[in-house]
Amino acid sequence: MNKQELFDNIRAKQSFLCVGLDTDIKKIPEHLLADEDPIFAFNKAIVDATAPFCVAYKPNLAFYESLGLKGWTAFEKTVKYIKSNYPDQFIVADAKRGDIGNTSAMYARSFFGEELEIDSVTVAPYMGEDSVSPFLAYDGKWVILLALTSNKGSHDFQLTADEKGERMFEKVLRTSQQWGSDENMMYVVGATQGSMFADVRALVPDHFLLVPGIGAQGGSLAEVCKYGMNSMCGLLVNSSRAIIYADKSEDFAAAAGSEARKVQQQMAEELKLHGLL
């Protein structure tokens, strides 16, 4: 999916919501545990209920890997289900990968290869260019590079300023633009970072940003839009726990759909406010 197609989907759905599939066997409704593949059963129901209100899904690899083989099966089934039934949804493999060149090439094959053909993968920048560029070798696929994350630990290294006053996340944003473009790279910027979105936009005015941290982590959608939205929206705002665990009863999917719809309606207002609808 290219940038224009993503923006077209955002306008059609009046939403730039990404639903995070952080599916934890310990948190899903009890009645699903009788299913042959409870994780996939949960994801399928969540996707069916939320697809009208979002443009992207972000399965978080950690949650699948922690279940070993069963988890990988559920991950693959989920990706294939979304691709078959909702081909306009943008899929993010939230994997935070990154290693020396030949190893990153293997990770890229895992996510972008023929078996799964996922749209994008999150990548950590610490190891530099040759850890990122193998992911950029796939036409039509996206790297989503960590820049300024939503967690408390983001302050440990990402805000460290160099001799010229440039902070690490700014150096990542600036340097990485030599590796790819706004047609194959996005950046992770946490919703909890508030007005720092303006500093991010000063460096990457045209790139899409993947924004975690609204919902359970407490970031503000209005503030993210105020400082982060651009002429092609430029935002995929993720919510995981607040949507998928909205309810633990047998009505969990309807509750998730309802929560997703609430966020979608706020997003429609923001898109109108910024003249994009």
Added chain:
Amino acid sequence: MNKQELFDNIRAKQSFLCVGLDTDIKKIPEHLLADEDPIFAFNKAIVDATAPFCVAYKPNLAFYESLGLKGWTAFEKTVKYIKSNYPDQFIVADAKRGDIGNTSAMYARSFFGEELEIDSVTVAPYMGEDSVSPFLAYDGKWVILLALTSNKGSHDFQLTADEKGERMFEKVLRTSQQWGSDENMMYVVGATQGSMFADVRALVPDHFLLVPGIGAQGGSLAEVCKYGMNSMCGLLVNSSRAIIYADKSEDFAAAAGSEARKVQQQMAEELKLHGLL
């Protein structure tokens, strides 16, 4: 395995070699492809041939993940085979993970939980303390934090100096010592970094270092030992491709054993030179 036990194993084996299991289905001997699980068949033969000459194995997760379910099966079988047959070997899951707290906790469960009980996992520092600390919650397990990696891209961000002249890898070494100790943390420092080992040792004199980059990547064992060895050796030096792909014929395992033995003999000399044998 604790630090003293690791050092005891190093003295007993006269080796601080870690064999990297970067097993690529495209590079293993052809006759193995007829096996039901070629990746595991290869690893089993490599482990049996090299175990007398090394103290650690480092399966690189990317190589297994890229094969999907089959890869995960081979990874789990390999870990269990090493643990059952060579319980004194230290196992490194080379995964370069790191995410917000609740997600890192899931990754920690994948590697350290009851199913696999791997000794250690490599972790990327970019997201800071709460991305690392969940891995430190497991008694007897180790975090191996990326500090100064062996690849060209290590220069992009790891060498950036802050206003006081402290480079990013130095800040990672210094800051992370508040999170764990030399009994549950090691650091990745690439063999290709040469005399920068002295700068690393100035900050972490007592920690073990996991050192990739000899062999195919060109780093020098003698230089690593000169600047990096401490009173408990303090080094696990990894070689992957130069050992496991030493030969592509049916004699591949014997050739790998022979290469491992050559490295072990150089290591025994270094240990003697530093008064540790």
